[in-house]
Amino acid sequence: MPTEPYPVPAARHRVEQVVRRSRFITTVARAATADDARSFIGEVRAEYGDATHNCWAFAAGPPASTAAVGMSDDGEPHGTAGRPMLEALLHSGVGEIVAVVTRYFGGVKLGKGGLARAYAGGVIQALESLPLVRKVVRTPLLVTLDYAALEPFRRLAADHDARIEREEFAAAVTLHLAVPESDLQTFRTAVAGLTAGQARVEPAGEADARNDDPDTERGPENEDDPEDENDPQRR
Numbered sequence: 001m002p003t004e005p006y007p008v009p010a011a012r013h014r015v016e017q018v019v020r021r022s023r024f025i026t027t028v029a030r031a032a033t034a035d036d037a038r039s040f041i042g043e044v045r046a047e048y049g050d051a052t053h054n055c056w057a058f059a060a061g062p063p064a065s066t067a068a069v070g071m072s073d074d075g076e077p078h079g080t081a082g083r084p085m086l087e088a089l090l091h092s093g094v095g096e097i098v099a100v101v102t103r104y105f106g107g108v109k110l111g112k113g114g115l116a117r118a119y120a121g122g123v124i125q126a127l128e129s130l131p132l133v134r135k136v137v138r139t140p141l142l143v144t145l146d147y148a149a150l151e152p153f154r155r156l157a158a159d160h161d162a163r164i165e166r167e168e169f170a171a172a173v174t175l176h177l178a179v180p181e182s183d184l185q186t187f188r189t190a191v192a193g194l195t196a197g198q199a200r201v202e203p204a205g206e207a208d209a210r211n212d213d214p215d216t217e218r219g220p221e222n223e224d225d226p227e228d229e230n231d232p233q234r235r
Contacts, residue, residue, distance in 0.1 A: 004182050006063050008032075008096045010131040017125060019118045021106025026122035028130055031060045031098035034068045044100040052105040055081035055119060058098035059089045066090070076103075076119075080112050084120035092127050095135065099123050136161070138178040140204035145173055149195050156194055160187045176204065 009030040016025045027044050031037035037058035045054045057071040069090075071082030081101065089097055101122045110118060141162075145153060150173050157164055157175075160183050166176040179187050191199050 005134045005136045005180070006093075006095045007132040008094065008135045010133040013126055013130045015122070015126045015129065017118075017122060018106070019114070019121075020108045020110060022108065022110065022118070023104040023106065024118055024122045025102040025104075026099060026126040027102070028097065028099045028123070028126045030096050031058050032096045034058070034060050034070060036060065037070065037098040040098050041100055044102065048102040051102045053081070053103040054100055055085065055103070056098065056100045057082050057085035057089055057123075059086065060096055060098070063093050063095045064090050065095070076115055077112055080115035081119040084116040085123050088120045088123040088127070094127065094130070094132065099126065137181040138163070139181050139184055141177045141179050141201060142204050143175045143177060143191060143199055143201050145175075145191075145195055145199040147173055149199065152194055153191070153199075156190055160190065162187055 009028060012027065012029045014025065014027045016023065018024070025048070029040050031040060037060050041054075041056045041058075044056075048054055053074045053076055055072060055074045055076060058069060059065065060068040069086060071086045073079070073081040073083075085099055085101060089099060099122075101119050103118075143153070153175070154164065157177065161180050162183075163178040164175055165178055168174040168176075188201055191201055
């Protein structure tokens with residue numbers, strides 16, 4: 001999984017072109033998962049239920065990733081629609097994307113090469129004007145620190161684009177954060193420098209597991225329990 005930010009569609013986007021009297025309508029959207037893509041495809045097919053074809057392709061992952069892809073020629077000759085569309089998506093540099101090209105047949109056959117160019121061309125045309133946003137891959141962290149360091153820490157978090165999602169106040173302050181994966185080590189180092197190594201920084205999952213363990217804070221009667229480290233149910 002990439003750690004650097006990457007572009008994804010900011011909104012649904014639609015373009016249209018006419019190729020030798022056939023009308024091609026390309027609709028593009030963001031699809032973070034294959035299920036998102038299939039849901040969107042279903043919506044477009046319902047919208048254009050009277051069309052001759054609703055061909056589609058999706059790449060529901062980072063740019064150029066083939067881990068979650070799909071395509072369909074929807075009745076066009078094999079390999080003339082879905083595959084060219086998918087190739088256009090994979091070479092676009094955009095992640096988490098789905099495209100449906102709707103065709104209303106105009107009476108003139110395009111041939112296999114003409115079909116491939118028309119379907120790929122519709123996707124490329126849509127990509128040229130597609131609004132984008134940057135997706136930042138984030139890691140959940142918990143930071144526990146003294147009250148005196150809270151305000152300086154908030155400024156440091158903002159400088160590192162680390163989102164503070166929740167704050168808990170007790171003997172110390174615990175902050176739930178979403179930190180850019182690409183800046184994770186730099187952020188840890190900065191926190192250590194800010195607090196002279198006194199802050200505790202840990203993955204949220206590890207902290208949650210510790211907090212859910214009834215033996216985290218044990219009384220003297222449990223200190224010599226030989227099963228504490230070996231029982232998988234306690235991990």
